[in-house]
Amino acid sequence: MLNCMRAIGSFCPRFKSLPTLMTPLILVLLFVTPAAADIEYEFVLIEAFDLNYDLREVMTRDINESGLVTGTATHNSSYDGFIWNQVTEKQIVPFTWPAGLNNRNQLVADGWIYNFVSHQTIAVPPAGAWPTPRLQAINDNGVAVGYSECACSNSDHVLQDALVWDASGGSRTIPVTGAKELLRINNQNQAVGNIRGGSAGSEGFIFNLDTGSHVNMTDLLPPNQYGRGYSELMDLNENGSVTGRGWDSHNIRGFTWSASRGFTFLPSLAGGPIDRVYPRGINSSGVVVGFADGPNSVRHAFIWDPLKGMRDLNALVQSPSGFVLDWALKINENGWITGIGHYGPNWGTSRGFVLQPASRTGVPREARDSGLALRLSPNPASDQLVVRFSAPTAGPLEVSLFDVSGRRVARLFEGPSGTGEQAVSWKRTHSVAAGVYYVRLATQDRSKTQRVVLR
Secondary structure, eight states, X not given: OTTHHHHHOSOOOOOOOOOTTTHHHHHHHHOOOOOGGGOOEEEEEEOOSOTTSSSOOEEEEEEOTTOOEEEEEEETTEEEEEEEETTTEEEEESOSOEXXXXXXXXXXXXXXXXXXXXXXXXXXXXXXXXXXXXXXXXXXXXXXXXXXXXXXXXXXXXXXXXXXXXXXTEEEOOSSTTEEEEEEEOTTSEEEEEEESSTTSXXXXXXXXXXXXXXXXXXXXXXXXXXXXXXXXXXXXXXXXXXXXXXOSSOEEEEEXXXXXXXXXXOOOTTSOTTOXXXXXXXXXXXXXXXXXXXXXXXXXXXXXXXXXXXXXXXXXXXXXXXXXXXXXXXXXXXXXXXXXXXXXSOOOOEEEEEEEGGGTOSOGGGTTTTOEEEEESSSBSSEEEEEEEOSSOEEEEEEEEOTTSOEEEEEEEEEEOSSOEEEEEEOOTTSOSEEEEEEEEOXXXXXXXXXXXX
């Protein structure tokens, strides 16, 4: 995988080598197709921009509450950053490695904040001793967090300082000794980050930007043989609960922590080691997603919650034949999950995926546009757009106009449909700015989308 280390951390979703004779047995045990009753999520594959290019790679990074995803994909011989949702699919953004996004049409990438609806761009300067800003997340208050790092190899994440930016205070570090990064921030202005370089190796902390106070996770964990515990935090939810890894007095394990409930250490995947569980995201229901090793060091995406425990996400979806969900990276408040997988069992470049709770959809996505017809004229359009559409069976349908963030701008038609072609004319108002939009035709069980440019 190209640039995996650069983009998403120190673990790349790969199968480690397996004895040749054991491979078929392991695959039978691990990749049994789930029965229809076991399918809990609708699987959506996010592919690269060019399907004919040999090295097709996609890396997702974040998902917001409306199901908008940001990430990076190969575009012939280069990489482009993108935003994705079910209406607009992938749209290129002017930054190669977008990292996080909020619910107000903003994403962060390196030293930039970008509004992908208004196209406003804000340059964020570094803070602390190092020259290169790397923003990781932004909340709905417009507060961005990340780190400034050296212009050099920094694989151990020590040659860097934690970074906070907002419109009123600009770029600054935080009053936490040894803080090397802030990775996530919620809408209460609580952020999680890590201290590195000391005797513990890593110390995760929660920092409150409004009060300047912080809680050190390592101080709450038992000491190890070197006299200090170990912790590393990855995410927090709107309730202030966090997830990461820490020393339980015997092993370094995945955990959740809240001020009211303390630590909950996560179990392993079935047949896997207890110390190879890596949480990456948590929502306000306390559901955790991440990746973990199963038997023979085969890595799989997992989901954990207090009621159902630890489960392999591969067993809960109907994914394409041979596809393996390697990492689950983030989960939003509606239970949507984004992550990275590959076509296995051997080495293969990464693909992005989104999982949507199946109860919210009912119909496999690949069948949704079957039999629908949608034509737009003129395209590009100025003041007026004519939409012609038809469906194979009579029934209720809706035609709507969406912007690139997936927000409905106008409902063009709503009502019963016959089986012949229908047409609706929409007159643009002053509130709809020039730009790229999407017209979606949707029935009860399928949809079809087309791009339109308004000048």
